[in-house]
Amino acid sequence: MKLIETEIEGLFIAETTVIGDERGTFSRVFCQEELGDALGDRVIRQANVSMTAAVGAVRGMHFQYAPRAETKIVRCIEGQVYDVAVDLRRGSPTFLQWHGVELSSENGLAFIIPEGCAHGFQVLKANSRLLYLHTEFYSPAHEGGVRYDEPRVGIAWPLPPVHLSSRDVGHPFLDANFHGVDL
Numbered sequence: 457m458k459l460i461e462t463e464i465e466g467l468f469i470a471e472t473t474v475i476g477d478e479r480g481t482f483s484r485v486f487c488q489e490e491l492g493d494a495l496g497d498r499v500i501r502q503a504n505v506s507m508t509a510a511v512g513a514v515r516g517m518h519f520q521y522a523p524r525a526e527t528k529i530v531r532c533i534e535g536q537v538y539d540v541a542v543d544l545r546r547g548s549p550t551f552l553q554w555h556g557v558e559l560s561s562e563n564g565l566a567f568i569i570p571e572g573c574a575h576g577f578q579v580l581k582a583n584s585r586l587l588y589l590h591t592e593f594y595s596p597a598h599e600g601g602v603r604y605d606e607p608r609v610g611i612a613w614p615l616p617p618v619h620l621s622s623r624d625v626g627h628p629f630l631d632a633n634f635h636g637v638d639l
């Protein structure tokens with residue numbers, strides 16, 4: 457696996473080597489050692505899978521507050537999505553900047569999203585499935601969210617967002633006094 461830095465500190469794209477033969481393909485989807493520069497001494501504590509049916513559907517933007525802030529490794533195992541991270545870290549030079557990347561079962565890329573960054577995605581191919589590896593346990597009491605259409609962030613979704621959950625349309629807009637989350 458090869459780590460590619462982005463302009464947002466701690467936010468990486470991971471390339472995966474796909475080994476093909478006459479039977480099909482094999483690829484390593486996680487390696488604590490090969491992702492060491494992104495993970496440090498963090499360990500994976502929980503893995504989840506989501507399937508999202510409708511093209512254009514958006515889930516996000518989610519994060520967990522400290523002390524249950526988490527690094528999240530996201531990979532598209534079926535279909536194709538536009539995956540986005542937003543830097544919410546107080547004092548970060550890229551505060552409220554976002555970075556998007558297309559993840560698909562074809563390109564085998566993974567997005568490594570550090571603590572203090574919100575995550576969301578939009579479905580580009582029907583019935584897309586995502587695998588999430590989390591360095592913290594799910595903690596509803598520490599869940600936070602930013603609107604997918606937050607004007608202070610300005611995410612350029614490839615398609616008009618549809619099929620959002622009531623929770624995701626219910627996230628508050630950021631007021632002028634929001635200066636970031638502390639880790």
Ligand SMILES: Cc1cn([C@H]2C[C@H](O)[C@@H](COP(=O)(O)OP(=O)(O)O[C@H]3O[C@H](C)C(=O)[C@H](O)[C@H]3O)O2)c(=O)[nH]c1=O
Pocket residue numbers: 504506515516517518519528575576577588594621623
């Ligand atoms: C994360 C999680 C959720 N849940 C329950 C809570 C809800 O009843 C249901 C769906 O949860 P939520 O609407 O928060 O999930 P998504 O909107 O699909 O969020 C997912 O997609 C966005 C883009 C992310 O970044 C989240 O990390 C990822 O969980 O599963 C659990 O029971 N366990 C869990 O670990």
